[in-house]
Amino acid sequence: MYIFVYICQIDMKNIQKVVAYLLGTFLFPVSMMGQSEEVIPLVTIPAGVFYMGGAAEGEDFDEAPIHQVVLTSSFKMGKTEVTNAQYEAFCPEHRALRGKNGLSKEDDEAVIFVSYYDAVAFCEWLSRKEGKIYRLPTEAEWEYACRAGSYYPFSMGDELPSNYQKNQRVVRNYAPVSLKVAQTPPNTFGLYDMHGNVEEWCQDWYGPYSSEKQMDPVGQSNGCFRVTRGGSHNTPEKFLRSSNRMAMIPEDKHAQTGFRVVQADYPKGKPQTMEPFVLSNQQISQKMISWKRKSSPSLFIPPIPFVIQPDCSSQTPFYKHNHQPAITWCDNGDLLAIWFTADNENGREMVVLTSRLRAGAKEWEPASLFFKVPDRNMTGSALLNDGCGTLYHLNGVEASGDWQNLIMIQRISKDNGKTWSYPRIIASEHAKRHQVIAGTIKTKEGWLIQLCDAGPGGQDSTAIHVSRDGGENWSDMGGSIAGIHAGIVQLKDGKLLAFGRNNNIPDSTGQLRMPMSISDNMGKSWRYFASxxxxxxxxxxxxxxxxxxxxxxxxxxxxxxxxxxxxxxxxxxxxxxxxxxxxxxxxxxxxxxxxxxxxxxxxxxxxxxxxxxxxxxxxxxxxxxxxxxxxxxxxxxxxxxxxxxxxxxxxxxxxxxxxxxxxxxxxxxxxxxx
Known part of the structure; x- marks a missing residue:
């Protein structure tokens, strides 16, 4: 009765806050709410010195150089990852996400589908609630706490014991495993689930390590991605190592990432200065070229390679399989090409590289890094010059490996590709219909059209995404083009014409032909014909x-x-x-x-x-x-x-x-x- 009267007497704007407080009281007994006992069970991690990083072989190049780190103060860290019950005391509406993708249904399972900003907001709420400083761990604190004095790949040795294994492999659909916390033995610091269960957000911006000895490091001063650590369910074991580095776009959220908290003052280390994201240190001309239209005579120039292996000293990742290009022209007369490099098409090592054919040059430049979200599969890239001074880059980003559960990101450049904007998520659900295909077009209305494979299989179709406001907002039109890897044009009457691979259609003689798709409503529905x-x-x-x-x-x-x-x-x-x-x-x-x-x-x-x-x-x-x-x-x-x-x-x-x-x-x- 008293609870009902109290709620009815408050201003409507504060109802959510009161409900969160009451839920917190029910979920955590009154005895836990005092200053002597915390909402989140914590263990004390002692101050200490350790060597951070790893051997940096192949795709793990970002673990070098190994460097000495001094943590001058002890800190308290959550024994486990934050659970659904704990998080929902702060954000009750998150309960609607329980069981999504068949995961994390119960109170005592690790919370997932939380962004970096969600995790920070929880820490700020808990700080106000308890009158103590709660925050995310720095990357150095996390690795120190995970290692717990060990320099083996895992805190307990060379391999993970079998009871840590939760479908540690690349899968296209997550196995519905339990994410209940503390189901495996703790490390010697008393921390559970530092290897697996769910990835965990860290405080730092992702960036390269320094070889110098560091005191209470806090990472980079800025960046595009926030560090995550520890690996998760449905992930190969090698990504669960103590030194393995991962990162995500801070706004991203999916079924493999949660977080744990630290209770301590903010470290006093000085952030490393990081320059705005540039493709290389080379100068790129900003002089507008005067194009001279060539209508005749006929022109054919023998083919030359545009995939040029970089020099080893450049430290540019370059793998055995280079594939799936996109190309556009720049206003300064250069050509810009991008493609992925990987050992395996469903690998997390996949990186998007670029090369440039400068105006008047006879050869393409060696490859350099164009775009990479650390330890994520990057399948699907596109480039477009909109004819008004802006270059667009669109890309798929996986939650882990493979190329099915992708979000779509977009970046723009107004300086001929020398610098690019912060990667903005334009399709936030890690799902099908987001595998970007090269061939972005601009319609006569000024709208942008981006095609994406609608599924990971060879017999799937192609989805169409449209932006009517220069890339600010995108909509999946819902219809499907026959075949994958489709190409599209707008016809003079406004209809769309597309061709695709597979989903072949028999002609009048019964012979299978490439499918042709036509839409008269901007991709909401399609008619199919044998071409x-x-x-x-x-x-x-x-x-x-x-x-x-x-x-x-x-x-x-x-x-x-x-x-x-x-x-x-x-x-x-x-x-x-x-x-x-x-x-x-x-x-x-x-x-x-x-x-x-x-x-x-x-x-x-x-x-x-x-x-x-x-x-x-x-x-x-x-x-x-x-x-x-x-x-x-x-x-x-x-x-x-x-x-x-x-x-x-x-x-x-x-x-x-x-x-x-x-x-x-x-x-x-x-x-x-x-």
Whole structure:
């Protein structure tokens, strides 16, 4: 009765605060609410000296250099991660997230789906409640407390005991394991779940280590990402090591990250100065180029590599698999390309690299780091010059490994890609339909369209996201384009035309063809048709683009060299005399009537023999009069001078509309093939 009367007499604006207080009283007995006992059970971590970091092999490069750290004061740390019951005393509405993804349903399970700012707000609330300073641990405090005097990979030895294992592997769908805290033995400091259960937010901005001895370090003065530590359920064991470093965009929240608290004064260490995020120390010209439009004569420049391995001294991560490019032009005349590098496509080591072909240069520069959220899979990148002085970068970011549970982020640059804005989350749910595809377009209304694979499988479809306000807000339109890795153009009547890989449709003869999708409501719904083009498959991605001169350009492949039956390989082309010949590999097709017919089809080769390395899934191939590159993930841009720049997985091709429209000499084909 007294509780009811009290609530009815207060101002409505304070009801939530009173409810939180009362919930806290019920969840934590009165005996726990005094100054002598804390809401969160704590253990004292003694002051001490330790060596922080690791051997920094391969993808763990950010664990170096090992450096000495002195923690001059003891501090108290939560015995366990903050639980649902504890967090919901502060934020009752969080209860609605219990059980999401089949995880963390009970009071005594670690809270998840909390951002860095949520965790900080909880600490501030608890500080006011108890009259003591609560905060997140610094990265140094966390590693010191985790190691508990040990320099083995884990506080208890070289490997985690079997009872710590909670589906420690890469999974596309989280196994619904219990996140109940304190189910494994504590370390020698008395802390539970420092290896696994859930990742834990730390106070620091993520940044490189210094080799110098440090007193009470607090990390960087600024940055893009906040450190997380400890690894989680549904994560391979190596990410649970004491020295392993992870980080997240502070606004991000997902099913693998929670936090624990520290009760102590804020450390007095001086933050390390960190410069605003730049691609490199190289100067990038800001002089606007005067583009000279080239309509003729025909132009074809032999392909050159744009994936250039960096020098080891640059410390740029570079792995064996380089793939999935995007490209755009800059107002200063440069070309900017990005792609991922990884050992495994579902690996957390994946990094987005960049290279630049400066105006007038003959070779691309060595690769440098473009974008990386530490220990997250980064599948899917796109670039766009909006024609008004702004470059857009969109990327997928996984919660962990694989490429299914992605958020979408966006950055912009107004200085030709020298500096980029803070990564802003534009699709916050770690879910399907967020795997970014190169080929962002701007419609005649000025809207931006971004395509994303709608699922991780080869037979999934493509989602369409639209921004009507220059990238400030994005909406998933709900409809699905047939096939993955789709390309899209807007037709003159406002409809959208798209082609995709797989989800093939039989034509009137029963032969499977590449699917064509058309929408007359900006992607809310689609109609599907069999196109006249052969289907493509693994290791292949098409291009669909409206050229500056008006025609629509499709670049695709005649077949799949490993999956298409031999008697169905290649398609028929015509030479300058109208004679037919069979060609194989990458080709271009042109439509002058908004995709109804495609009268021009041409292999992308100048007929000269070359032995080339296509990188990615393509590897080595021979180019001649009837053979072009057989596979590759394609990306393209057309500069204001009308030159078409086409990237495959490793190579950069340059040609123009006049060259595409120029038939290959039949005599030349005959001579080269005999």
């Amino acid at each position: 006249e083009f052969p289907p493509i498959d693994g290791g292949q991605r098409l291009i669909l683009k409206r050229l500056n001169e008006g025609p629509i350009l499709l670049v695709s492949f005649t077949d799949h060299p490993l999956r298409t039956p031999k008697n169905e390989r290649g398609i028929i082309f015509k030479d300058d005399e109208g004679k037919e010949y069979r060609g194989y590999g990458m080709y271009a097709a042109l439509s002058y009537d908004e995709g109804k017919t495609w009268p021009v089809k041409k292999l992308i080769t100048d007929c000269n023999y070359r032995f080339l390395n296509g990188g990615g899934w393509t590897q080595f191939f021979e180019m001649d009069a009837t053979h072009a590159e057989p596979r590759g993930y394609l990306a393209a841009t057309q500069t204001p001078d009308n030159v078409i720049h086409l990237l495959t997985s490793r190579l950069h091709y340059r040609f123009n509309l006049a060259w595409l429209e120029e038939p290959i000499s039949g005599r030349y084909i005959h001579e080269k093939n005999h």
